[in-house]
Amino acid sequence: xxxxxxxxxxxxxxxxxxxxxxxxxxxxxxxxxxxxxxxxxxxxxxxxxxxxxxxxxxxxxxxxxxxxxxxxxxxxxxxxxxxxxxxxxxxxxxxxxxxxxxxxxxxxxxxxxxxxxxxxxxxxxxxxxxxxxxxxxxxxxxxxxxxxxxxxxxxxxxxxxxxxxxxxxxxxxxxxxxxxxxxxxxxxxxxxxxxxxxxxxxxxxxxxxxxxxxxxxxxxxxxxxxxxxxxxxxxxxxxxxxxxxxxxxx
Amino acid sequence: xxxxxxxxxxxxxxxxxxxxxxxxxxxxxxxxxxxxxxxxxxxxxxxxxxxxxxxxxxxxxxxxxxxxxxxxxxxxxxxxxxxxxxxxxxxxxxxxxxxxxxxxxxxxxxxxxxxxxxxxxxxxxxxxxxxxxxxxxxxxxxxxxxxxxxxxxxxxxxxxxxxxxxxxxxxxxxxxxxxxxxxxxxxxxxxxxxxxxxxxxxxxxxxxxxxxxxxxxxxxxxxxxxxxxxxxxxxxxxxxxxxxxxxxxx
DNA sequence: CGAGGATTTGAAGACCCTCAAATTATGTGG
DNA sequence: CCACATAATTTGAGGGTCTTCAAATCCTCG
Numbered sequence: 001x002x003x004x005x006x007x008x009x010x011x012x013x014x015x016x017x018x019x020x021x022x023x024x025x026x027x028x029x030x031x032x033x034x035x036x037x038x039x040x041x042x043x044x045x046x047x048x049x050x051x052x053x054x055x056x057x058x059x060x061x062x063x064x065x066x067x068x069x070x071x072x073x074x075x076x077x078x079x080x081x082x083x084x085x086x087x088x089x090x091x092x093x094x095x096x097x098x099x100x101x102x103x104x105x106x107x108x109x110x111x112x113x114x115x116x117x118x119x120x121x122x123x124x125x126x127x128x129x130x131x132x133x134x135x136x137x138x139x140x141x142x143x144x145x146x147x148x149x150x151x152x153x154x155x156x157x158x159x160x161x162x163x164x165x166x167x168x169x170x171x172x173x174x175x176x177x178x179x180x181x182x183x184x185x186x187x188x189x190x191x192x193x194x195x196x197x198x199x200x201x202x203x204x205x206x207x208x209x210x211x212x213x214x215x216x217x218x219x220x221x222x223x224x225x226x227x228x229x230x231x232x233x234x235x236x237x238x239x240x241x242x243x244x245x246x247x248x249x250x
Numbered sequence: 251x252x253x254x255x256x257x258x259x260x261x262x263x264x265x266x267x268x269x270x271x272x273x274x275x276x277x278x279x280x281x282x283x284x285x286x287x288x289x290x291x292x293x294x295x296x297x298x299x300x301x302x303x304x305x306x307x308x309x310x311x312x313x314x315x316x317x318x319x320x321x322x323x324x325x326x327x328x329x330x331x332x333x334x335x336x337x338x339x340x341x342x343x344x345x346x347x348x349x350x351x352x353x354x355x356x357x358x359x360x361x362x363x364x365x366x367x368x369x370x371x372x373x374x375x376x377x378x379x380x381x382x383x384x385x386x387x388x389x390x391x392x393x394x395x396x397x398x399x400x401x402x403x404x405x406x407x408x409x410x411x412x413x414x415x416x417x418x419x420x421x422x423x424x425x426x427x428x429x430x431x432x433x434x435x436x437x438x439x440x441x442x443x444x445x446x447x448x449x450x451x452x453x454x455x456x457x458x459x460x461x462x463x464x465x466x467x468x469x470x471x472x473x474x475x476x477x478x479x480x481x482x483x484x485x486x487x488x489x490x491x492x493x494x495x496x497x498x499x500x
Numbered sequence: 501c502g503a504g505g506a507t508t509t510g511a512a513g514a515c516c517c518t519c520a521a522a523t524t525a526t527g528t529g530g
Numbered sequence: 531c532c533a534c535a536t537a538a539t540t541t542g543a544g545g546g547t548c549t550t551c552a553a554a555t556c557c558t559c560g
Contacts, residue, residue, distance in 0.1 A: 074403045077488050082406040084399050099385075099392040100493065105399055127381035134384045135349075135377050141391035142349040148398040149334050149355055153324045155405045156332040156449030160516075190538065199406030204516050206540060220539085222525070238327050243350065410548075440506065454548050456508060470507085472557070 011043045012066065012116075019066070019090050019249065024177045026246040035130055036250060039122060044115045052115070053094055053107040060120050062094035064250055068113030069180075069188055073196065074105045083197040085147060086110075086171060089178050090249040092140050098123055111188050118250075136248035143247065150239075155199045158237060160208045163198045166237035168218060172227040173234075173242055188224045261293045262316065262366075269316070269340050269499065274427045276496040285380055286500055289372060294365045302365070303344055303357040310370050312344035314500055318363030319430075319438055323446065324355045333447040335397060336360075336421060339428050340499040342390050348373055361438050368500075386498035393497065400489075405449045408487060410458045413448045416487035418468060422477040423484075423492055438474045 012018070014037035019025060028036070043066065046052060052070060053059060070087040084105060087093055097103035098120045127134045147170075154166045171187050195205035209225070212218045217233050219226040227233065234241055262268070264287035269275060278286070293316065296302060302320060303309060320337040334355060337343055347353035348370045377384045397420075404416045421437050445455035459475070462468045467483050469476040477483065484491055 072399075074399060076403070076407060080407040082403040084402050095388075096392045096396055099389050100396065101495075102493075104396055124381070124385070127385045131374070131377035131381070131384065134381065134388070135374070138345075138384070138388045138391055139349050141388055141395060142346045145391060145395050145398060146346055146350065146354055148395060148402065149322075149324060152334050152398065152402060152405065153326070153332040155402065156446075157326060157330040191540095192538080196406075201517050202538095203518080203540090207516095210540085222538095243352075245351075442506080451549050452507090453509090453550080457548095460508085472506095 013037060014040060014116075017066075019178075022177075022179060024246060025090060026248050029132075032130060032133055035126070035133065039118050039126065039250075040116050041119055042117045044117050046109045046113050046115070048109055048111050050109045050113075051106060052109060052113070053097065053103050053105075055103055055106045057097065057103045058101060059094055059097055059103065062092065062098045062118050062120055062123075063115035064118070065089050065091045065093060066114040066116050069110040070107055070113050071110060071193065071197075072105050072107050081196045082199065083193060085144065085151065086174075088174055088180065090247075092137075092250060095137065095141060110193070133248075133250065136250060139248055140250075147242075154237070160198065160200055160204060161211055162237045163200070164194065164205070164208045164212060165217065165233040166239050167194065167197055168212070168225060168227055169230055169233035169237060169239055170242070172230045176230075177242075185227045186221055186224045187227065190224075191220075194225075263287060264290060264366075267316075269428075272427075272429060274496060275340060276498050279382075282380060282383055285376070285383065289368050289376065289500075290366050291369055292367045294367050296359045296363050296365070298359055298361050300359045300363075301356060302359060302363070303347065303353050303355075305353055305356045307347065307353045308351060309344055309347055309353065312342065312348045312368050312370055312373075313365035314368070315339050315341045315343060316364040316366055319360040320357055320363050321360060321443065321447075322355050322357050331446045332449065333443060335394065335401065336424075338424055338430065340497075342387075342500060344370075345387065345391060360443070383498075383500065386500060389498055390500075397492075404487070410448065410450055410454060411461055412487045413450070414444065414455070414458045414462060415467065415483040416489050417444065417447055418462070418475060418477055419480055419483035419487060419489060420492070422480045426480075427492075427494075435477045436471055436474045437477065440474075441470075444475075 014033055020028065044063065052063070055074065065087050067089055070093070072084045072087065073081055074084060075081045087107065093107055093115065094103065126137070154163050158166060168187065172185065175181060175187065191205050191209065192202055194209070195202040198205065200208070209218065209220060212233070213220060217229045217236070219228055264283055270278065294313065302313070305324065315337050317339055320343070322334045322337065323331055324334060325331045337357065343357055343365065344353065376387070404413050408416060418437065422435065425431060425437065441455050441459065442452055444459070445452040448455065450458070459468065459470060463470060467479045467486070469478055
């Protein structure tokens with residue numbers, strides 16, 4: 001199948017944004033909302049496997065994920081790939097590039113992904129006119145930093161089993177807060193993605209996931225991982241979980 | 251030796267800050283400078299080994315490193331430690347905690363460290379009155395994120411030798427840009443720090459550093475690592491180096 | 501001079517990797 | 531709807547990297 005990219009003009013008005021109804025996100029003032037609605041230039045829809053950003057790009061846009069799953073990654077010259085983090089609805093994509101000039105990682109869609117499109121050139125206006133939203137941008141960057149801290153701890157110091165447990169608990173918790181599951185709890189990734197996130201080979205990843213299955217914590221399904229016992233995974237990894245408070249998004 | 255902590259009132263006026271003379275940092279307007287000078291409440295001096303922030307703390311302050319080296323780290327319950335990143339002059343310490351409420355990592359001094367002290371409660375005023383400085387804060391957070399991305403790639407996908415080479419090239423490049431070396435190029439860390447940064451045991455770290463020495467890339471000294479060939483280290487790690495442009499700091 | 505921390509070395513074993521191949525799912529074209 | 535090609539998962543075997551345990555040496559500092 002050919003990977004397509006479709007741009008639409010203004011499909012979902014921000015005032016009716018389905019994400020804003022989730023208790024996971026903080027409430028916005030009318031002024032904030034109208035600014036963001038103006039900031040938004042349109043929507044982009046990409047197929048699974050499509051590249052949203054490529055390392056080295058100087059993009060004129062940044063995005064907020066409206067629906068779908070994706071991931072950020074870097075590669076070494078010989079092809080070794082490290083997945084840095086996953087992106088889900090409400091996540092800002094491309095802030096690093098917008099703030100600092102050049103993208104130093106790539107971003108790829110895991111599922112069909114729709115994105116709200118913003119213009120990088122209008123970012124300064126946000127800082128000038130809406131300090132509260134400017135604060136939110138820093139908040140979002142600080143949150144990403146915090147998550148990366150935990151990932152570093154995981155890759156650096158946890159065993160393969162603990163790492164896998166942490167990752168799946170992490171993804172489950174995030175997706176659950178976003179009401180991304182419809183009964184099934186299935187995370188839409190391949191074992192190759194998990195391997196490249198954990199810094200493990202695919203073979204050892206497979207054997208590690210099997211151990212988690214044998215303990216009744218997960219079940220591997222067609223197209224992804226079904227989390228059966230999220231708390232058990234977190235306990236195995238000695239992971240406290242994410243901050244449960246409400247968070248902003250642009 | 252007892253670890254002491256000394257607080258001074260306003261020793262170095264921001265207008266005369268030695269860091270501002272470095273070409274590494276961007277120029278500030280008179281208004282920005284006077285705001286920051288007002289924002290600064292005093293200075294703090296800590297001894298090597300002292301804890302600047304402890305995980306879980308809700309600190310009323312945040313800091314900028316004025317001089318010295320330190321590092322951020324997290325630990326698992328059984329004591330396994332992962333060093334997340336190093337802090338050097340011009341780095342903001344405690345932004346995560348100030349923005350999000352609670353510190354989720356600890357920070358410790360490697361050398362004598364002096365810090366400029368800011369009040370967390372005045373952070374919102376910065377966003378309200380100085381959009382350019384607010385942008386800088388996001389910039390600083392995005393930069394940290396970018397560095398953590400590279401560290402993740404390193405720990406996840408590079409071999410022990412490559413990892414060590416990357417870390418030492420990274421530290422050398424940062425310190426060099428800050429004119430931290432006085433002829434010697436010695437990075438003031440122990441092999442235990444390196445091990446905890448790379449996610450390796452201290453034994454294997456020692457053997458890995460020996461290989462780098464044998465290749466003439468470094469030389470281990472009393473109290474630290476002397477980098478003999480920074481480019482060679484970067485090449486070995488397939489690392490492109492940091493963005494050479496000027497950067498902001500508060 | 502003695503104590504404690506840091507570095508160094510050796511040896512055995514665990515964990516994880518690579519290689520190889522079988523099996524199962526997925527998608528496409530006829 | 532079936533046949534084929536491709537992708538993803540699974541399993542086995544052997545080997546290498548890195549870990550742990552143990553102990554010696556060196557250094558710093560009181």
